[in-house]
Amino acid sequence: MNLASVVRAEQKLLLPTYDRHKVLFTHGRGVYLWDSKGKRYLDFVSGIGVNALGHAHPAVLKVLRQQAAKMIHSSNLFYHPYQAELAKRLTKISVLDRVFFCNSGTEAWEGALKLARAYARAENRNGNKAKWRLLALDNSFHGRTFGALATTGQQKYRDPFVPLLPGVEFVAFNDLEDLQRQFDESVCAICLETIQGEGGIHPISPEFLALARELADRSGALVLLDEIQCGLGRTGEYFAFQHYGIKPDIVTVAKPLAAGLPLGAVLTTERVSGGMHPGLHGTTFGGGPLACRVAIEYLRQLEGLLGHIRQLGKYFLGELERLHSKHSVVRAVRGIGFMLAIELESTDAAKQVVSRLLAQGILINRTHETVLRFLPPYITKAKHVDALIAALDRELSALSSAPKSPSKSGRTKVAA
Ligand SMILES: Cc1ncc(COP(=O)(O)O)c(C=O)c1O
Numbered sequence: 001m002n003l004a005s006v007v008r009a010e011q012k013l014l015l016p017t018y019d020r021h022k023v024l025f026t027h028g029r030g031v032y033l034w035d036s037k038g039k040r041y042l043d044f045v046s047g048i049g050v051n052a053l054g055h056a057h058p059a060v061l062k063v064l065r066q067q068a069a070k071m072i073h074s075s076n077l078f079y080h081p082y083q084a085e086l087a088k089r090l091t092k093i094s095v096l097d098r099v100f101f102c103n104s105g106t107e108a109w110e111g112a113l114k115l116a117r118a119y120a121r122a123e124n125r126n127g128n129k130a131k132w133r134l135l136a137l138d139n140s141f142h143g144r145t146f147g148a149l150a151t152t153g154q155q156k157y158r159d160p161f162v163p164l165l166p167g168v169e170f171v172a173f174n175d176l177e178d179l180q181r182q183f184d185e186s187v188c189a190i191c192l193e194t195i196q197g198e199g200g201i202h203p204i205s206p207e208f209l210a211l212a213r214e215l216a217d218r219s220g221a222l223v224l225l226d227e228i229q230c231g232l233g234r235t236g237e238y239f240a241f242q243h244y245g246i247k248p249d250i251v252t253v254a255k256p257l258a259a260g261l262p263l264g265a266v267l268t269t270e271r272v273s274g275g276m277h278p279g280l281h282g283t284t285f286g287g288g289p290l291a292c293r294v295a296i297e298y299l300r301q302l303e304g305l306l307g308h309i310r311q312l313g314k315y316f317l318g319e320l321e322r323l324h325s326k327h328s329v330v331r332a333v334r335g336i337g338f339m340l341a342i343e344l345e346s347t348d349a350a351k352q353v354v355s356r357l358l359a360q361g362i363l364i365n366r367t368h369e370t371v372l373r374f375l376p377p378y379i380t381k382a383k384h385v386d387a388l389i390a391a392l393d394r395e396l397s398a399l400s401s402a403p404k405s406p407s408k409s410g411r412t413k414v415a416a
Contacts, residue, residue, distance in 0.1 A: 028055025106143025
């Protein structure tokens with residue numbers, strides 16, 4: 001099948017959920033993908049943060065082949081050796097105590113919301129005041145299922161599906177006063193992405209996260225962190241919350257966890273896990289032996305990459321800031337590690353840069369209309385960053401109307 005026939009067939013046969021770029025990828029290796037015409041692309045999208053070890057990583061392939069030949073699925077009715085082993089590694093790096101495995105980001109977030117309500121209800125049994133409200137943030141994104149949509153602070157995703165889960169209210173982003181005002185004893189959880197991803201790479205401020213922790217501690221509510229995009233190494237630490245020195249009650253991860261296979265996880269404390277009991281939550285596919293074994297290998301590889309992400313991420317950010325100083329079309333530069341973005345002055349400008357880079361064989365992604373997002377694989381080297389920066393420089397020059405002073409900076413600090 002060629003590109004034209006695939007496009008025709010999809011248009012006829014699939015639900016029209018995606019507006020895809022007209023590229024038919026056939027295979028990948030390392031930081032590169034190839035299309036059906038043999039053209040090579042440098043990948044700064046990594047499947048929206050999924051292919052963190054790049055494509056066809058030899059260690060991943062080895063484990064995949066071994067485990068696929070042994071057992072792919074066994075169900076959660078029985079034991080297999082790898083959920084406990086993976087949970088041991090995840091709890092060690094997060095300093096949390098227990099894990100629930102599922103299949104995707106949105107499913108992990110649903111599990112987190114259910115766990116928060118289950119915990120609140122279990123506490124109620126002890127005679128405490130009822131807690132049910134969920135405070136979420138403006139501009140957030142937690143997924144496409146109903147609970148995740150209900151806590152997603154963007155009308156374009158929510159409005160077509162109302163009525164949604166009741167009991168959710170939104171706090172203005174990083175607004176301490178608004179959080180104080182809306183928080184009371186009825187709140188069962190404060191729901192946050194440590195760094196908003198889809199919303200345009202906006203880190204939560206250290207003060208806001210500290211206040212959320214303090215309010216939750218005082219009343220017995222929970223802090224839920226969605227690290228589906230920013231977790232598992234993307235910022236140069238295992239978890240983005242580790243930049244803040246604050247421990248959440250529940251953390252969700254997914255995207256890179258099984259290096260391309262679907263796997264998500266909810267991590268929590270011993271105390272909060274008391275809200276669960278057999279039969280209250282579950283999944284058919286989640287935590288299967290194949291995905292778990294690959295995830296164990298992923299975490300093994302990640303250990304040796306964190307320093308590289310921190311170091312090259314700093315260089316990458318510096319280069320983006322240089323472009324910001326040089327090109328008036330750039331409004332801001334944000335992010336940390338390998339989760340970086342530049343915001344342009346218009347949607348058209350951002351669309352043009354994405355499609356011009358695609359034509360030149362470089363994949364980047366546009367989010368929140370005007371934001372160019374960079375989520376490269378962790379094996380990306382300085383020479384790949386340089387190739388991207390040179391291409392961006394050319395395209396921004398083509399867009400920029402007037403040069404401006406090099407002193408301005410729109411960067412947001414992640415932690416104090
Ligand atoms: C922060 C965050 N939460 C949740 C999700 C939903 O994950 P999934 O698409 O795997 O359901 C995403 C996906 O982009 C995300 O970035």
